[in-house]
Amino acid sequence: MSLLVVGSVAFDAIETPFGKTERTVGGAATYFSLAASLFSPVRLVGVVGEDFAANDEAVFHGRKIDLAGLERAAGKSFFWAGRYSDDLRTRETLRTDLNVFAAFQPKLPDAYRDSSFVFLGNIDPQLQRNVLKQMRRRPKLVALDTMNYWISGTRAELEKTLKLIDALLINDEEACQLAGESNLLRAARSVLRMGPKALVIKRGEYGSMMFHRDSILAVPAYPLEEVHDPTGAGDSFAGGFMGYLASHAQANHVSLRRAMVYGSVLGSFAVEKLGVERLRAIKRREAESRARQLVRMMHIKL
Amino acid sequence: MSLLVVGSVAFDAIETPFGKTERTVGGAATYFSLAASLFSPVRLVGVVGEDFAANDEAVFHGRKIDLAGLERAAGKSFFWAGRYSDDLRTRETLRTDLNVFAAFQPKLPDAYRDSSFVFLGNIDPQLQRNVLKQMRRRPKLVALDTMNYWISGTRAELEKTLKLIDALLINDEEACQLAGESNLLRAARSVLRMGPKALVIKRGEYGSMMFHRDSILAVPAYPLEEVHDPTGAGDSFAGGFMGYLASHAQANHVSLRRAMVYGSVLGSFAVEKLGVERLRAIKRREAESRARQLVRMMHIKL
Numbered sequence: 001m002s003l004l005v006v007g008s009v010a011f012d013a014i015e016t017p018f019g020k021t022e023r024t025v026g027g028a029a030t031y032f033s034l035a036a037s038l039f040s041p042v043r044l045v046g047v048v049g050e051d052f053a054a055n056d057e058a059v060f061h062g063r064k065i066d067l068a069g070l071e072r073a074a075g076k077s078f079f080w081a082g083r084y085s086d087d088l089r090t091r092e093t094l095r096t097d098l099n100v101f102a103a104f105q106p107k108l109p110d111a112y113r114d115s116s117f118v119f120l121g122n123i124d125p126q127l128q129r130n131v132l133k134q135m136r137r138r139p140k141l142v143a144l145d146t147m148n149y150w151i152s153g154t155r156a157e158l159e160k161t162l163k164l165i166d167a168l169l170i171n172d173e174e175a176c177q178l179a180g181e182s183n184l185l186r187a188a189r190s191v192l193r194m195g196p197k198a199l200v201i202k203r204g205e206y207g208s209m210m211f212h213r214d215s216i217l218a219v220p221a222y223p224l225e226e227v228h229d230p231t232g233a234g235d236s237f238a239g240g241f242m243g244y245l246a247s248h249a250q251a252n253h254v255s256l257r258r259a260m261v262y263g264s265v266l267g268s269f270a271v272e273k274l275g276v277e278r279l280r281a282i283k284r285r286e287a288e289s290r291a292r293q294l295v296r297m298m299h300i301k302l
Numbered sequence: 303m304s305l306l307v308v309g310s311v312a313f314d315a316i317e318t319p320f321g322k323t324e325r326t327v328g329g330a331a332t333y334f335s336l337a338a339s340l341f342s343p344v345r346l347v348g349v350v351g352e353d354f355a356a357n358d359e360a361v362f363h364g365r366k367i368d369l370a371g372l373e374r375a376a377g378k379s380f381f382w383a384g385r386y387s388d389d390l391r392t393r394e395t396l397r398t399d400l401n402v403f404a405a406f407q408p409k410l411p412d413a414y415r416d417s418s419f420v421f422l423g424n425i426d427p428q429l430q431r432n433v434l435k436q437m438r439r440r441p442k443l444v445a446l447d448t449m450n451y452w453i454s455g456t457r458a459e460l461e462k463t464l465k466l467i468d469a470l471l472i473n474d475e476e477a478c479q480l481a482g483e484s485n486l487l488r489a490a491r492s493v494l495r496m497g498p499k500a501l502v503i504k505r506g507e508y509g510s511m512m513f514h515r516d517s518i519l520a521v522p523a524y525p526l527e528e529v530h531d532p533t534g535a536g537d538s539f540a541g542g543f544m545g546y547l548a549s550h551a552q553a554n555h556v557s558l559r560r561a562m563v564y565g566s567v568l569g570s571f572a573v574e575k576l577g578v579e580r581l582r583a584i585k586r587r588e589a590e591s592r593a594r595q596l597v598r599m600m601h602i603k604l
Contacts, residue, residue: 087484182389184507185525205486206508207520216599218509218522223487257602291604297518298600300559302593 001140002043002114003246005032006106006131007121007235009046009070010078011056013094014275017086018228024275025059027078028121028145031232034279035239035266036119037063038287040246043112045069045131049077049100059276068109073100088230108134116140117246119238122147125154125161132164141251143167143242144196145234151177162195166251169200169238184209198256200241200263202234208267210260215253219260220297222268222290229274233267236279240266240287265290303442304345304416305548307334308408308433309423309537311348311372312380313358315396316577319388320530326577327361329380330423330447333534336581337541337568338421339365340589342548345414347371347433351379351402361578370411375402390532410436418442419548421540424449427456427463434466443553445469445544446498447536453479464497468553471502471540486511500558502543502565504536510569512562517555521562522599524570524592531576535569538581542568542589567592 012026033042041064048056048070060067078101081094106127113136120128122145132142142165150158151174158178162168168191172184178194179187184201188211191199199211205227207220241263248255265287272278314328335344343366350358350372362369380403383396408429415438422430424447434444444467452460453476460480464470470493474486480496481489486503490513493501501513507529509522543565550557567589574580 183527183529185527203508206505207522209522209525216525217602218599219602220509220511220520223511223518225485225487227485258604261602261604295602295604297520298602300519300521300563300597300600302560302563302597 001040001116001246001249003036003040003117003119003242004043004045004108004112004115005029005036005119005121005242006045006128007032007119007123007145008078008101009044009048009052010080010101011051012231012275013079013081014229014231015083016088016229016274017084019274021275025056026080026232026275028232028235030059030276031235031270031279032119032121032239032242033060033065034063034276035236035270036243036246037065038240038266038282038284039243039262040064041066042243043069043115045106045108045112047071047073047100047104049073049075052077059280069107069112071107073103075100077101082231084230088227091230106131116249117242117251118142119242120144120165121235122150125150125158128161129164141166141245143169143238145169145238146174148174148177159194165196167198167200168196169202169234169241171202171204171234175199175201200260202237202267204230204233208237208260208264210256212253217257217260219264220294222264222294224268224272227271230271231275232279233270236270237263237267240264261291261294262287264294303342303418303548303551305338305342305419305421305544306345306347306410306414306417307331307338307421307423307541307544308347308430309334309421309425309447310380310403311346311350311354312382312403314533314577315381315383316531316533317385318390318531318576319386321576323577327358328382328534328577330534330537332361332578333537333572333581334421334423334541334544335362335367336365336578337538337572338545338548339367340542340568340584340586341545341564342366343368344545345371345417347408347410347414349373349375349402349406351375351377354379361582371409371414373409375405377402379403384533386532390529393532408433418551419544419553420444421544422446422467423537424452427452427460430463431466443468443547445471445540447471447540448476450476450479461496467498469500469502470498471504471536471543473504473506473536477501477503502562504539504569506532506535510539510562510566512558514555519559519562521566522596524566524596526570526574529573532573533577534581535572538572539565539569542566563593563596564589566596
């Protein structure tokens, strides 16, 4: 079923102990689309600058990613540079040049307005609402990402947006910040009262959790021998999660639980190589194999 | 079935943002016994000083904990004082007076020498081996705890001991230190080559994992709204794990997986109140209820 993503397409300069890239195509919508398109066609809405060349766009080729919504604006593309610590647990942002992304006003091509599954990437919560206003009908499921910048800077706007969505995908720190609460369980309950029916907490190497009012699910991270670049892990998680749901055309408790496994799996692929390299190469059957392994790692009957 | 634990019985002075105790009965063998005895009778081997009064011993009453192996030596009991940070994530040791524990030489009462399940708490690896030498026959399962002090200070002795055991229960940092490896999966594989057939990694609020040569299990921590004192969480985990196994008289893949759930559950009770207060109060049915909830939090079918 139709899956729409709105978010950043950027150039990244990434430094890790395992290698570096001077300028590789990244951005949340890029990681999301590459992960999600393993399961479902993706419609992308984003903006790039005049420096975004045909061979940059090639990153999306070979996958069912519709670029009709990828606007080209005068100026330069969003550029981000970061350096990871030796254990990859922390990173320093060396540069953030928003460039054309600073004035991004998501405009949905007419053909996108009937999308059944919508992922609103980490942008101004007012713009996230504008996307929903452009939809011809209420999507089956709207999921949202956000970050500390919007939680502290535009809280009232964010709270309005939260009332309109079904699922919020953030990390544990963001959930605690949003709730003003250091205990994760209490924070989750407080966030669920703000609107979303499902709260997905991404915890990196410690896995992920999904909270509903009446249930909790915990999914481990797929254990990896080699982690080379954490960039985009959360966006790839969201892509696997939403791509799986869209491919099954439904968002009930059972499919949401399964979607968490695919989120975890796609997050695991994303970090194995620099930038989007590994994500571009994976096959559906590799993802299915990891999903089965992950479910076996959770299997207990009392 | 018979379960033996060898380890510390101590007085603890604990300071947390939620309260403090000046002198409460603690120590690894205490937490372990209180947790394990919910499932199985426990035989305790440890040492206390002349300051350990009848009403201190009362902490063990009302549970099937055999104290024939609790030696009383001239001098003072092991004393530990620590203070936790506001978020309970770090703690500062204010004082460690080993006292009678410094010269601890575990001596098994004759009736203990046929124990089927043995937990060797965190003591000198040479002493851990001495315990095994006192057994009349090879137990069904021997599990072991250790710490950075022994890993760096007495590595050769520890490696000898590791060859004799079935399961090692440590935290992720200890596993990485033992393997000389920062990646947890590679560390786990390396530790399994040292002897134990099962490696249990305790990760606090992030849950626990069990590694075998051919399988991995991940169990979440039971989510809590109130965490008041992390002291003894790992020992209580070990107690729940071993107590469950002993009560089922077997240690196969299925029972080991279930035991991980009970480990997680007992660890969750331990941290809810100061010292051993919560552990002393819990009922078997409360533990069963949490175990069922935890299994529901892991339930996914693809």
